[in-house]
Amino acid sequence: MPSFVKSALAVLAVVSTLVSPPTPSAAETLRINGTGAGLVALRPLVAAFEKENRGVVVDMEKSLGSSAAIKALSRNALDLAVSGRPLKPAESAEGLVQQQWGRAxxxxxxxxxxxxxxxxxxxxxxxxxxxxxxxxxxxxxxxxxxxxxxxxxxxxxxxxxxxxxxxxxxxxxxxxxxxxxxxxxxxxxxxxxxxxxxxxxxxxxxxxxxxxxxxxxxxxxxxxxxxxGKYRFVKEMHLVTRKDASSTVARFIKFLDSKKGRAIAAKHGVLVTGVK
Incomplete structure (x- = not known):
């Protein structure tokens, strides 16, 4: 093969790598589980969050319940647990923290x-x-x-x-x-x-x-x-994370407390009282 052809092919190969779209990086996964009553209210919120955050995929399997999800969180098998009860002292001692989400x-x-x-x-x-x-x-x-x-x-x-x-x-x-x-x-x-x-x-x-x-x-x-105040019987919902929670977890929690997040939650049975 003539040398000028080899040179042309080499240049073409370099140019093609510059103009070709980069290979998309793997999406970040946010693992969530918890009480069934909390998960069904979270599903439409997750869909809205994923739509606004294309690089994040939320993995939310069948409900484990509050206690099992909190245990999985402490073992780094989850990133966030939605719980129908407050943390127990022993769970807090494992480096977990809770924030109130709302009342159902x-x-x-x-x-x-x-x-x-x-x-x-x-x-x-x-x-x-x-x-x-x-x-x-x-x-x-x-x-x-x-x-x-x-x-x-x-x-x-x-x-x-x-x-x-x-x-x-x-x-x-x-x-x-x-x-x-x-x-x-x-x-x-x-x-x-x-x-x-x-x-x-x-x-x-x-x-x-x-x-x-x-x-x-x-x-x-x-x-x-x-x-x-007309209806007084409620179940409180808590968001539980590790102290070293990722920025993605923080971004999701911020979305839950946004005007849009509050409106979606209310439609699906949770009065957001403020993530605090």
Missing amino acids: PFAVLANRQVRVTGVSLNELAGMYGTSSARWPGGELVRVVLRPNEDVDTKLTRSMSPEMDRGMSAAQTRKDMLLGITDDEAFELVKKTEGAVAVMALSLPLSQPNAVAVLKLGGVQPSVANVAS
């Missing part, structure tokens, strides 16, 4: 075949306290419980002294349904005739018309009613 209405959910629009707190306590309770349509009430140490159980007990006693009675019965996680409990309400449970509103909002959301004491559980 803690709502009474029933199987969609139940033909009532609301219950009173005393009526709800009676459903928990006896095995013979029936809905007005005749269906046997099937209470869906959570583990005794779960935050939802504690929140349900705190609704009133009667609910506390009703919960104690329900936990002694052998006919109770038990959902270990938010997702499991929600699925039990969906598929079980006469089922009832108290859970964060973000879950039914993520699957419209899957269950019935009941008024409690005549008040509809909603973010607006929580904000106004």
